[in-house]
Each structure stands twice: as C-alpha cells, then as structure tokens.
Amino acid sequence: MPTWTLHTEFKFDAAHFIEGYDGKCGNMHGHTYKVHVSAKSHKLNPSKYLDTDDMVCDFRELKWAAKSPKKGGLDHAVLNEELTVNPTAERIAEFIYKETMQRIPDGISLKITVWETETCWVEYTEDNV
Numbered sequence: 491m492p493t494w495t496l497h498t499e500f501k502f503d504a505a506h507f508i509e510g511y512d513g514k515c516g517n518m519h520g521h522t523y524k525v526h527v528s529a530k531s532h533k534l535n536p537s538k539y540l541d542t543d544d545m546v547c548d549f550r551e552l553k554w555a556a557k558s559p560k561k562g563g564l565d566h567a568v569l570n571e572e573l574t575v576n577p578t579a580e581r582i583a584e585f586i587y588k589e590t591m592q593r594i595p596d597g598i599s600l601k602i603t604v605w606e607t608e609t610c611w612v613e614y615t616e617d618n619v
C-alpha cells in the first residue's frame with residue numbers, strides 16, 4: 491500500500507505553571523518547546539492552497555502552533571490561558587494533536603512529540619500503539 495509520512499519540527503516559547511504542583515513547576519516559568527509532527531497517509535489530498543490531490547496535507551497546516559496567539563498559535567502564550575486543562579507536556583501534546591486534526595484531511599495518522607526541555611519529551615497519538 492502506498493504510504494507517505496510527513497515530518498516537520500518547530501519551536502515556540504511559552505509560559506506556564508502546573509496547577510497543584512508541589513514544587514518549583516507550580517510557579518510561573520517558561521520553556522522553549524520543541525514539537526515534532528508526523529502525519530502518515532495512504533492517499534494524497536488537495537489543500538487550502540492546492541486544488542489537486544498531491545499532498546498528505548500542507549506542511550503549513552502542521553505548524554500552526556508556532557504562530558502567535560493573535561494568529562491562532564501558542565508562541566509567547568501563557569499556556570494556562572490557552573488550554574482548558576493543566577498545561578503539562580502531556581496535555582500540551584494532546585492539545586496540539588486535537589487542534590491539528592481539525593486542520594487536516596480525514597484519514598491521516600498523526601503523532602505529536604513535545605520536548606519541554608532538551609532531556610524530557612512526550613509523544614501523543616490516538617492510533618493504536
């Protein structure tokens with residue numbers, strides 16, 4: 491079966507605190523988050539900018555979170571204000587997954603990896619793993 495997997499990475503800076511955390515992470519602080527997105531599909535699709543079936547999805551639709559909050563992204567955001575849940579790395583990855591799924595065609599398997607620091611990261615998918 492033909493299979494294409496897109497990969498893209500981007501970074502954004504954001505502030506957060508973990509509500510209820512008994513330790514320093516309960517105080518407002520910042521991270522430069524790195525995000526890796528993989529998008530796998532067995533078919534190609536048209537996109538917002540291309541009418542023909544030649545893309546899994548537009549790379550641009552995978553990188554929305556790198557924009558400022560005014561443009562719908564997370565760069566220089568306070569994550570406690572953007573997410574309705576406690577902004578742990580786990581929840582941020584889930585949030586990016588769900589928001590990205592709304593921007594891309596059906597039938598794409600997505601995996602989101604979020605690095606909170608160089609040595610700590612989390613993967614999120616809703617596929618059977």
Ligand SMILES: Nc1nc2c(c(=O)[nH]1)N=C([C@H](O)[C@H](O)COP(=O)(O)OP(=O)(O)OP(=O)(O)O)CN2
Binds near residue numbers: 508
């Ligand atoms: N499973 C998770 N554990 C922790 C999360 C998280 O989102 N998911 N988040 C934090 C804090 O946000 C914290 O900022 C990260 O702290 P830490 O890994 O300790 O990073 P430091 O660079 O500050 O590391 P030091 O070893 O303390 O210098 C915590 N845990």
Ligand SMILES: [Zn+2]
Binds near residue numbers: 506515520521
């Ligand atoms: Zn933190």
